[in-house]
Amino acid sequence: MNLEARKIIMTQEFLRLDDENMIRDIEDFLRQKKSDLYEKNLTPMSLEQLNDEIEQSLANEREGRWIYAEDLGRKIDK
Numbered sequence: 001m002n003l004e005a006r007k008i009i010m011t012q013e014f015l016r017l018d019d020e021n022m023i024r025d026i027e028d029f030l031r032q033k034k035s036d037l038y039e040k041n042l043t044p045m046s047l048e049q050l051n052d053e054i055e056q057s058l059a060n061e062r063e064g065r066w067i068y069a070e071d072l073g074r075k076i077d078k
Helices: 003-016 020-040 047-062 069-077
Strands: none
Touching: none
């Protein structure tokens, strides 16, 4: 059985579920697996890249390209 067929069968089984706790457990499981996969694929930043980011941040501050977190939150809420 190929992956597409397995996904269809799994989706059909999921749609038949009537137990909210089981659905919550599946959601939690998927969320955790996605998080684990994301973390597994992370690569550390090089020292050069870190220093470049710091320099860019300092330049942004010097040139007035920054915003307080509270103001950003209010802007996002709008």
